Amino acid sequence: MVSRLYEWLDSRLKLKSVERTLLDEPIPGGASWIYVFGSATLFLFLLQAITGMFLAIYYAPTPDHAYDSLQFIENQVTFGAFVRGLHHWGASGMVMVIGLHMLQTFLYGAYKPPREVMWMVGVALFLIVMAFAFTGYLLPWDQNAYWATQIGINMVGTVPVVGDLLVRVLRGGETLGALTLSRFFAVHVLFLPAILVTGIALHLFILRRVGPAGPWQGGFERRQREGGGSPAIVERRVRSSETFYPRQVFMDAVVMLGIFVVVGALALTVSFPLADKANPSDTSFVPVPEWYFLFYYQLLKYVHGPLEPLATWILPAIFFLVLLFWPFIDRNPTRHPTSRPFALGSGALFLVIVFALLGISLRDLYAVPHADPSVAHGKALYVQFGCAGCHRIHGEGGAVGPDLSYAGDARPDRDWHYRHFRDPQSVSPGSIMPKFPLTDREISDLTSYMLSLKRSA
Amino acid sequence: MTDPNVPPDVNEPGFYTPVGSRRKFFQWVTGAAAAVVAAGLAIPLIGYVISPSFKRREQVWVEIGSLADLTVGAPKQLDYVTTIKDGWMETTAHKAVWAIKQADDQVTVFSPLCTHLGCGYRWDDPDRTFKCPCHGSVYDVTGKVLGGPAPRNLDILPSKVENGKLFVIYKEFKAGLPTSVEL
Numbered sequence: 001m002v003s004r005l006y007e008w009l010d011s012r013l014k015l016k017s018v019e020r021t022l023l024d025e026p027i028p029g030g031a032s033w034i035y036v037f038g039s040a041t042l043f044l045f046l047l048q049a050i051t052g053m054f055l056a057i058y059y060a061p062t063p064d065h066a067y068d069s070l071q072f073i074e075n076q077v078t079f080g081a082f083v084r085g086l087h088h089w090g091a092s093g094m095v096m097v098i099g100l101h102m103l104q105t106f107l108y109g110a111y112k113p114p115r116e117v118m119w120m121v122g123v124a125l126f127l128i129v130m131a132f133a134f135t136g137y138l139l140p141w142d143q144n145a146y147w148a149t150q151i152g153i154n155m156v157g158t159v160p161v162v163g164d165l166l167v168r169v170l171r172g173g174e175t176l177g178a179l180t181l182s183r184f185f186a187v188h189v190l191f192l193p194a195i196l197v198t199g200i201a202l203h204l205f206i207l208r209r210v211g212p213a214g215p216w217q218g219g220f221e222r223r224q225r226e227g228g229g230s231p232a233i234v235e236r237r238v239r240s241s242e243t244f245y246p247r248q249v250f251m252d253a254v255v256m257l258g259i260f261v262v263v264g265a266l267a268l269t270v271s272f273p274l275a276d277k278a279n280p281s282d283t284s285f286v287p288v289p290e291w292y293f294l295f296y297y298q299l300l301k302y303v304h305g306p307l308e309p310l311a312t313w314i315l316p317a318i319f320f321l322v323l324l325f326w327p328f329i330d331r332n333p334t335r336h337p338t339s340r341p342f343a344l345g346s347g348a349l350f351l352v353i354v355f356a357l358l359g360i361s362l363r364d365l366y367a368v369p370h371a372d373p374s375v376a377h378g379k380a381l382y383v384q385f386g387c388a389g390c391h392r393i394h395g396e397g398g399a400v401g402p403d404l405s406y407a408g409d410a411r412p413d414r415d416w417h418y419r420h421f422r423d424p425q426s427v428s429p430g431s432i433m434p435k436f437p438l439t440d441r442e443i444s445d446l447t448s449y450m451l452s453l454k455r456s457a
Numbered sequence: 458m459t460d461p462n463v464p465p466d467v468n469e470p471g472f473y474t475p476v477g478s479r480r481k482f483f484q485w486v487t488g489a490a491a492a493v494v495a496a497g498l499a500i501p502l503i504g505y506v507i508s509p510s511f512k513r514r515e516q517v518w519v520e521i522g523s524l525a526d527l528t529v530g531a532p533k534q535l536d537y538v539t540t541i542k543d544g545w546m547e548t549t550a551h552k553a554v555w556a557i558k559q560a561d562d563q564v565t566v567f568s569p570l571c572t573h574l575g576c577g578y579r580w581d582d583p584d585r586t587f588k589c590p591c592h593g594s595v596y597d598v599t600g601k602v603l604g605g606p607a608p609r610n611l612d613i614l615p616s617k618v619e620n621g622k623l624f625v626i627y628k629e630f631k632a633g634l635p636t637s638v639e640l
Binding site: 024030047050054057058060065068069071072076077078079080082083241242243245246247249250253254256257260264 | 473474475480483484486487490491493494497498501502504505506508509512544545546
């Protein structure tokens with residue numbers, strides 16, 4: 001039945017030649033598990049698109065209703081938490097898989113001629129995905145969303161000359177509010193998908209024109225020996241190939257299924273409750289970004305004062321310019337990793353810095369194990385010294401001193417607390433907190449308690 | 458399957474493509490993976506879309522007044538404010554129902570809408586009848602139809618008395634039918 005319909009359509013639309021073009025694409029050097037990341041990214045994009053469409057069925061992009069509509073999805077709609085979970089973990093997965101895809105391309109030197117444009121379109125796609133992450137983060141309109149976006153927008157404000165203008169355009173006004181939410185929503189669900197789909201089409205079009213790069217052996221060296229023809233044609237001539245279908249398709253399909261199972265399992269088992277509803281007047285809230293921005297969040301902690309623009313826009317701008325024009329910076333024609341010490345060295349250095357920052361950030365965030373007995377002891381000291389006379393934790397206590405509900409997020413640094421308990425004025429000039437006669441042990445326990453006060457705990 | 462990274466004829470020029478049972482295996486796994494993902498998405502997403510459409514409105518007891526305010530045998534319209542949930546929105550609405558206290562302190566509460574086409578009716582004290590101004594339906598004090606186009610007696614709402622307070626569950630019924638059908 002289906003095959004007869006296909007025959008009927010084929011006799012009119014000539015589908016079989018299209019099918020051949022799509023499936024019999026030569027894979028130089030044969031199919032490989034290392035080539036799956038592009039397809040995996042495309043799969044996750046489709047998953048995001050589908051779950052996003054369904055989330056939009058119940059989502060209301062206004063400050064009065066955004067938070068409530070998400071609560072409704074989480075608690076009232078059948079499979080609502082699962083669909084939101086797929087979208088949430090799918091976003092993380094996409095960042096991860098794009099990272100692997102870029103790493104593979106980099107390692108294989110697949111950005112080298114004739115594939116420079118494909119690399120540049122890929123970098124642009126990566127930037128668009130970052131824009132998705134930024135705009136999507138505001139939509140739940142909880143405290144985290146509101147304050148993280150506030151910080152992100154303020155960072156844009158440090159760009160000289162046009163900073164203020166950009167900030168106003170991003171917010172759609174002077175403050176982060178209804179106009180910001182609705183434009184972030186429109187950009188997230190209408191503008192960016194249109195741009196991204198166009199970019200993906202271009203990326204794939206270029207892939208079909210130049211062909212996949214294949215393994216790093218041979219390729220360029222042989223082309224240079226033999227000479228003649230366009231680089232793509234010569235490369236294909238000298239290398240044995242396998243068709244895209246069925247083995248590469250099979251590998252792609254297996255990986256897609258694996259990703260779906262992992263993302264689905266995370267969506268089912270790991271809940272990520274909304275924080276309190278966005279409260280623009282609660283300036284004590286310290287947002288923690290998604291894991292993939294944590295390294296950058298950590299970097300910002302080290303750069304203060306006049307150097308701040310360095311971290312807020314100069315380094316990111318340089319990074320993306322270098323990334324974009326990398327095929328023209330790395331002019332070494334060889335693709336084999338061992339012959340590219342400069343390129344691989346810079347790549348490795350970058351990864352080491354990113355993962356070191358991520359590691360430090362995670363260590364700070366999860367510094368105190370939940371079962372740490374010093375936390376309980378510190379809590380008892382907190383009661384004993386009457387700290388609640390001035391400080392408030394989750395609505396209990398006075399409002400004279402700072403709210404400590406999330407002190408562990410606000411001040412993840414142990415040393416700061418040590419110095420602060422010994423002499424509050426030394427780290428917080430003008431503080432009216434008295435110096436308590438505390439032993440080192442008591443200071444340590446109180447600090448453990450302070451650090452345990454987190455959203456994630 | 459041998460090492461997938463090294464097809465058998467990797468050093469030969471020209472194309473290589475699996476054939477026979479190996480080809481069938483790859484096709485089968487690809488199809489199965491696609492089917493699992495499709496089902497894993499389709500089932501939750503269909504449930505996600507249709508679930509609120511079939512959810513009954515939550516029925517809650519609402520306090521509408523105290524028993525002491527009612528006089529035996531004299532219908533009284535009781536106004537009250539109730540919260541209505543509409544998806545993620547909660548709005549307050551004014552409702553007004555008719556309550557009559559019996560001699561044994563039992564209370565009957567009528568839906569305020571005429572069973573003919575849903576107009577609001579009034580109590581005519583001299584006549585001791587409920588009269589609908591729209592098309593002239595008339596009911597007696599027990600809600601029985603006495604005249605006019607009304608197809609059935611007045612609809613009775615679930616009610617209870619606790620500690621001298623009167624509670625009802627507000628419901629609406631389809632107009633124009635000979636029997637009460639809840640909306």
